[in-house]
Amino acid sequence: MIIKARHTSHGETAARRINVDRQIKLDELEYKMRERFDISYEKGIELFYLDEDNDRVIVSFEDELALALESSKIPIFEIVVKPKVVDSECTYPQVPKGKPGDCVEVLVESQYLTLANAMREDTKAWGTYTYTNDSDIIKVLAHSEKIDLPDDPPPYNVIVTLRLLPGNLRYIGTTTRGVTTLSYGPYDLSYILENVRTVPINEKTYFNINSS
Template identity: 80%
Template sequence: MSGRLNNDTMIIKAKRTNHGETTARRIHVEKDIKLEELEYKIRERFDISYDKGVELFYVDEDNDRVVVTFEDELTLALGSNKVPVFEIVVKPRVIDSEYTYPQVPRGKPGDCVEILVESQFLTLANAMRDDTKAWGTYAYTNDSDIVKVLAHSEKIDLPENPPPFNAIITLRLLPGNLKYIGSTSQGITTLNYGPYDSSYIIESVRTVPIHEKAYFDSNDI
């Protein structure tokens, strides 16, 4: 019968509080669901995009919120005799990792990373090099060259000569796409590609005078 559960499936309840209003939904899941899959399902039900970091909690019998970050914690929560209740909380932006160009950023979807691009690379000639590539528009493949993307996305006007500052680029890592559509902007052409397993978008660009050592006390562009 349609909608009837079998031995491999179960019902959970998920909650989210947004602007003081709590919404709850019942979700049909596999009993052996993995943590990443559960997070995806709950994000989908509450329309929480991957540019937002989240925390997942299990609400236990004492109405305490128990953080769920490992598979064994999820297994214990799903083993409850009652309908398991989970709560998803959107986190404020946190910098998960820091890199220096030309390192390629790594992480999981939703992570926020920062990349230091030194002055010597912040030129139009460097962005237009034939040996660097970028794929996509707005959302780019994770291995797209950062300087080329900077120019293409119009986040910064690159000069002909190295400027008197370095730049700190804040990226939000996203899931991969089935297709990336290239385009031409600011004289930079990005390419079509797909599928690919990870993406990023540029959230912000900050500049730091070259002599400054405190890179994170800087100005947004």
């Protein structure tokens, strides 16, 4: 089937017709639209469907996409780049710094994204769901089940979005998927994981890391 895709950049709107399978999945549609409009994966996006009243209806679940594709007319989708609201950035193994409420993005390169690194005895993490801000991010990624770490370095990097929170009087350690975090407290600064997204290794990011 044919859909129409739109994107506005620098005040100008471009539209393309794209041939897609009627059973296309949300991540596949996102990939096609990013590719057609050259939107890198370091940028957060939202997808919208323009309904019969020309209202922008957000599409974030598979059933919402399925309903949009049932339209008798050519469905119109719009991809919107979300404004970047990040207080600071760092590159693993740097410790994220800031004040409670800050959003911090951490670039983790492929070489670190292995289960063996998460199981290392010389790295530590304290807490469950809410972690001390000096907790090792690789351990936390595995412990929180936000990502499945492979045995070998994957063909991508990841960008982890953290939200800094006030410290806790007590952090409770647990074991999840073979990764153990420790109990501790009090401590003056915490974080939670808000998002994890993959980016191609060969893609230049705003962290200015160029992998060979």
